[in-house]
Amino acid sequence: MTDIIQVLPDHVANQIAAGEVVQRPASVVKELIENAVDAGGTRIDLLIKDAGKTLIQVSDNGKGMSETDARLSFERHATSKIKMAEDLFDLKTKGFRGEALASIAAIAHVELKTKQTDSEIGTQIKIQGSKVASQEPCVTSNGTVVSVKNLFYNIPARRNFLKSNSVETRHIIDEFQRVALAHPQISFSLHHNGNELFQLPETNHRQRIVNIFGAKTNEKLVPVEEETDLVKITGFVGKPEFSKRTRGEQFFFVNNRYIKSPYLNHAVNAAFEGLLKDKKNPAYFLYLSVDPKSIDINIHPTKTEIKFDDEHALYAILRSSIKHSLGQFNVAPVLDFERDSNLDTPYDYKKKPISNPTIEVDRDFNPFESSNFSEKSTQPVKRNSGNFQKRSSSESWETLYNGLQQENADNNFTNIEFESEEVSGHLFEEEKQETQTGTFQLQKKYIISSLKNGMIVIDQHRAHSRILYEELLKNITVKAAVSQQLLFPLHLQFNAHETAMLEELKPSLEQTGFVFSKLKADDVEITGIPNLIAESEVSILLEQLLSDFEHEVPDSGFLQTDLLAKSLAKSMAIKAGTLLNMEEQLAIVNGLFACKEANLTPYNKKIFIRLTAEDLEKKFI
Ligand code: ADP
Ligand code: MG
Numbered sequence: 001m002t003d004i005i006q007v008l009p010d011h012v013a014n015q016i017a018a019g020e021v022v023q024r025p026a027s028v029v030k031e032l033i034e035n036a037v038d039a040g041g042t043r044i045d046l047l048i049k050d051a052g053k054t055l056i057q058v059s060d061n062g063k064g065m066s067e068t069d070a071r072l073s074f075e076r077h078a079t080s081k082i083k084m085a086e087d088l089f090d091l092k093t094k095g096f097r098g099e100a101l102a103s104i105a106a107i108a109h110v111e112l113k114t115k116q117t118d119s120e121i122g123t124q125i126k127i128q129g130s131k132v133a134s135q136e137p138c139v140t141s142n143g144t145v146v147s148v149k150n151l152f153y154n155i156p157a158r159r160n161f162l163k164s165n166s167v168e169t170r171h172i173i174d175e176f177q178r179v180a181l182a183h184p185q186i187s188f189s190l191h192h193n194g195n196e197l198f199q200l201p202e203t204n205h206r207q208r209i210v211n212i213f214g215a216k217t218n219e220k221l222v223p224v225e226e227e228t229d230l231v232k233i234t235g236f237v238g239k240p241e242f243s244k245r246t247r248g249e250q251f252f253f254v255n256n257r258y259i260k261s262p263y264l265n266h267a268v269n270a271a272f273e274g275l276l277k278d279k280k281n282p283a284y285f286l287y288l289s290v291d292p293k294s295i296d297i298n299i300h301p302t303k304t305e306i307k308f309d310d311e312h313a314l315y316a317i318l319r320s321s322i323k324h325s326l327g328q329f330n331v332a333p334v335l336d337f338e339r340d341s342n343l344d345t346p347y348d349y350k351k352k353p354i355s356n357p358t359i360e361v362d363r364d365f366n367p368f369e370s371s372n373f374s375e376k377s378t379q380p381v382k383r384n385s386g387n388f389q390k391r392s393s394s395e396s397w398e399t400l401y402n403g404l405q406q407e408n409a410d411n412n413f414t415n416i417e418f419e420s421e422e423v424s425g426h427l428f429e430e431e432k433q434e435t436q437t438g439t440f441q442l443q444k445k446y447i448i449s450s451l452k453n454g455m456i457v458i459d460q461h462r463a464h465s466r467i468l469y470e471e472l473l474k475n476i477t478v479k480a481a482v483s484q485q486l487l488f489p490l491h492l493q494f495n496a497h498e499t500a501m502l503e504e505l506k507p508s509l510e511q512t513g514f515v516f517s518k519l520k521a522d523d524v525e526i527t528g529i530p531n532l533i534a535e536s537e538v539s540i541l542l543e544q545l546l547s548d549f550e551h552e553v554p555d556s557g558f559l560q561t562d563l564l565a566k567s568l569a570k571s572m573a574i575k576a577g578t579l580l581n582m583e584e585q586l587a588i589v590n591g592l593f594a595c596k597e598a599n600l601t602p603y604n605k606k607i608f609i610r611l612t613a614e615d616l617e618k619k620f621i
Pocket of ligand 1: 036060064065074078097099143144
């Protein structure tokens with residue numbers, strides 16, 4: 001029998017290894033910046049073109065490489081960072097696997113220029129298809145410049161698999177921020193297609209966070225500090241009131257390496273227990289220093305997951321130190337028996353900045369405003385018109401009802417119907433006309449409408465979200481919606497990552513009625529909003545939208561439009577618990593049955609149920 005096993009040629013082995021290390025342009029960015037940090041640079045500049053698909057260039061002023069090292073650095077398992085297996089348990093550098101450059105060189109055109117401080121002249125190497133195409137002396141400054149061009153040029157499948165430029169740029173920004181947050185003592189810059197996205201001077205942790213996430217971040221940060229034998233924790237958590245729906249600003253660093261840890265994330269959430277509104281995520285920037293021997297970083301090729309020796313203790317320490325900080329900074333009730341909180345309080349007050357008292361004026365309030373509901377027939381429900389909050393003449397009547405409904409909370413509809421007829425019939429003559437229109441609201445959640453042969457129970461939130469979804473979809477794809485001009489532009493803050501997402505969604509959002517006059521990280525200025533929403537809801541609505549897009553990255557334009565319409569419709573639709581007057585109820589019923597698909601919500605949930613006369617009769621047997 002013939003032997004069939006062969007050792008794979010290097011370039012094939014490298015391509016396979018590259019699959020693990022390099023998933024997308026952002027992976028290259030991560031590896032190159034980490035190498036620059038390991039080289040001891042104090043200034044690192046990143047330049048990308050077309051979301052890194054055409055060019056990724058990282059320059060540093062670190063220690064550089066000799067002529068031979070420059071060549072060797074592209075060999076697989078070639079590293080200057082560890083010498084023996086024991087070194088794996090005492091890592092002080094970001095890299096150690098000696099795989100990154102070899103992997104990158106297997107799937108892109110790479111050029112490297114490098115010079116050591118004590119050398120007169122540098123060396124330049126060009127690599128194509130894992131092979132050194134040329135190496136020659138060159139003039140260059142101290143340090144290293146690595147340029148990676150045409151990523152995945154030889155693996156078309158991988159190249160096609162890449163997402164849109166804005167999505168890939170977002171990933172790059174994420175990686176860049178992670179390293180920049182871990183190393184505030186190094187200056188960083190990021191340029192994309194000639195535009196400066198970040199210019200971060202050398203500074204401390206707090207200032208670096210502020211430089212990345214915007215000036216207003218400063219007031220949101222609560223310092224966390226703790227030192228035990230096991231771990232030293234420094235950093236910040238965001239005050240609970242600034243928590244967001246998106247999970248954007250959550251960072252753990254262990255020995256200056258960004259890591260992902262659902263377990264430790266849980267510890268932080270546990271510390272915030274009771275302080276966060278549902279589904280909100282606290283911001284955190286936490287730096288843990290542990291003995292390198294107590295962790296294992298070598299469990300994942302991209303090194304973002306690590307194993308701790310004593311995870312449980314770490315959990316407990318983290319949780320209690322954050323709890324303590326939140327308490328100390330008057331953001332959580334202090335229930336700490338070991339310290340005298342009376343002693344802390346005056347000092348905290350002293351530290352508090354003096355703020356001017358503020359007056360809140362409801363700019364929308366118009367004492368002469370009358371219901372304008374019927375004028376807007378294409379917009380079944382306009383929340384900011386106040387219709388839902390206004391005490392309509394029918395409200396007292398309906399409140400009386402609600403009591404009855406509560407008593408019948410076991411959803412015995414036949415019973416309720418009977419009671420309602422009696423009540424309205426005797427006591428409230430003037431409401432007669434309304435009850436005859438054939439709709440009725442139950443528990444501020446359902447609209448009941450009579451049918452020829454029975455009745456139908458409609459979930460008001462679901463129905464409205466279907467109506468809005470179809471309308472939004474039409475606006476985005478066919479005819480742009482009219483927008484309401486804001487008297488004073490609205491200024492919102494989003495981080496660079498979120499702003500990149502908004503940039504991507506901008507054309508569609510504008511079709512729905514949004515007008516963005518400025519779209520910069522830290523300052524998003526909005527001068528127009530869709531007719532259907534209130535100014536006060538814009539921020540929460542956009543946050544929800546970004547959070548939805550973060551969890552589900554749509555591949556095609558159609559899916560993106562669909563997700564946008566779904567997400568906005570969900571946020572804009574009236575909620576359960578909103579009292580609807582008769583006109584509003586009718587608008588929902590009519591709007592729903594004018595929809596292309598009246599049965600299901602955009603998220604495929606049932607919108608209504610039907611009860612036929614027969615069903616009812618059966619119940620009376
Ligand atoms: P690792 O970082 O795991 O050692 P890499 O493939 O990323 O593996 O790099 C291989 C080697 O090349 C490094 O160990 C280092 O000696 C050298 N090197 C890479 N990038 C730089 C740089 N920017 N400056 C100096 N040396 C570098
Ligand atoms: Mg490396």
